Amino acid sequence: MPQKLYFGVDVGGTFTKLALVNAKGRLIAKSKVSSAGFSDKGFFVKTLRAVIYSILRDCKLSYRQVNGIGVGLPGPVDFKSGVVLSLTNIKGWDRFPLRAYLGRYFDAPVYIENDANCMALAEARMGAAAGSRYSLCVTLGTGVGGGVILDGKIYRGPYFLGGEIGHVPISADGPVCQCGGRACLEKYVGNRYLLERAKRIFRKNVSLEEVSDMADSGNRKAVEFWEETGATLGLVIAGFVNIFNPEVVVVGGGVAQAGKVLIDSIKKTVERHAMKQLKHKVKIRKAALGNDAGVLGAALLAEEYKSL
């Protein structure tokens, strides 16, 4: 019997990634295309179809084996009805019934989900949180995303806005955030803020990779830079730990790949602030799936739907 296959699609503001996986979530092939022009939904579908058929052709596989196509999107998504709620990076998709629309062009069932939730799902099923039933996945980048897995399932909440740990306020005052809140974690550990802070400290433009390299070679200021970042993140994570008691907290995104200092500082802070019954139970781990987490998680959505 030919094996069952699933496509994962991770739609980003700049690039869209595709991956073909088998029923065990193992990656068979992947591809990456520009997201330019995706405001035109017809063009999006055409591109998707072209890449999917090309991947199948290259792998000498048949479309009939495709049992599901999961799409991760950079914004809140009504998972049940398959409607995109809002996307800041791609114009014209708000309130769009994407699942039904794509369903007309693909024979296989289509599933849509928020991208941070896809990452959390992939890390929980086959990444750094594999084997756990309760986990938090924090992704560091321009935005600070979060996905929460409770009792083995993505936590979506009543409005499909669950998991936004980047928007936990960390101070009574602080900068207004585009989310509508103020003093959000993202405003203190998001890439833009980190780059500004690095510029102030090192008195020149430095990339975060450079700050990581400096920390690795023992530069005191660079070490402190990541320690402070970890302390800020760790405090919010500790609060989450005390309320939701995850078995694993996965920290991913470009910055997390950087160095050991950041993760160690998060661990130290969580150990300092978590309840005694929890501090030695919760594992703080770097993401294991790197940039593939989103697209792998999207491919895993088919199974998630079964539990609805």
Add this chain to the structure above:
Amino acid sequence: MPQKLYFGVDVGGTFTKLALVNAKGRLIAKSKVSSAGFSDKGFFVKTLRAVIYSILRDCKLSYRQVNGIGVGLPGPVDFKSGVVLSLTNIKGWDRFPLRAYLGRYFDAPVYIENDANCMALAEARMGAAAGSRYSLCVTLGTGVGGGVILDGKIYRGPYFLGGEIGHVPISADGPVCQCGGRACLEKYVGNRYLLERAKRIFRKNVSLEEVSDMADSGNRKAVEFWEETGATLGLVIAGFVNIFNPEVVVVGGGVAQAGKVLIDSIKKTVERHAMKQLKHKVKIRKAALGNDAGVLGAALLAEEYKSL
């Protein structure tokens, strides 16, 4: 057919409350006894039996109508196995299989649960959060307790320590907490701290009721006292709102009954810090069931067990 009845028992460090309710959760009778001597489990059972039979006799009801006895306890409880995990206020109950033990003395099924979870359940089913499926219940007192209802069910987490919003750290530094953490919310809005703060501000011993009365009559310092308390609570609640998107946040306990200033300050702070899609959705409400929430919630446990 005689109606089905349930007993709720709310075991506190000082007093233990009992309530008899019908299948709709309506209170039929209640009673209150001292918890002194409850370290002796045999004495606890004897007292429980005596009060239960006395209530039934007074109401001219039969024990045969009792379909379940729910017990709320001031500490973490393994709801599934019915084992008390730890109790700080009653010695000798740690790791005790209370459910099995009580089961030997009562014909009706016995259920045990953490008391803050019982309160959250009661408020969600028949109190300030009735009609919602996602809610947070914060109880203010010596401790700051929390109970979380997700998708209509108590959130317990993998270690039965879920919902401890009183132990969310609010600052990198701050006093060590008996929970093993540091700078916990409870250390800033728990009664002990509030009384100390009131003493510093008013330069004499004042009760929190007095500070509430002063605030009601417009005393500026007293108003500020509750505004600051609400701002501290509101910031932690806003973080919870952005991750878990509750429909209702219920604030209960002695202090919450105090005055409008506190609740208004919490509302204002949440509105300031919550995401724009959430800030007008989430309702911040005073608890509706007052001191009966715990015992009513305990009586409601029987139905909760069905979903296990």
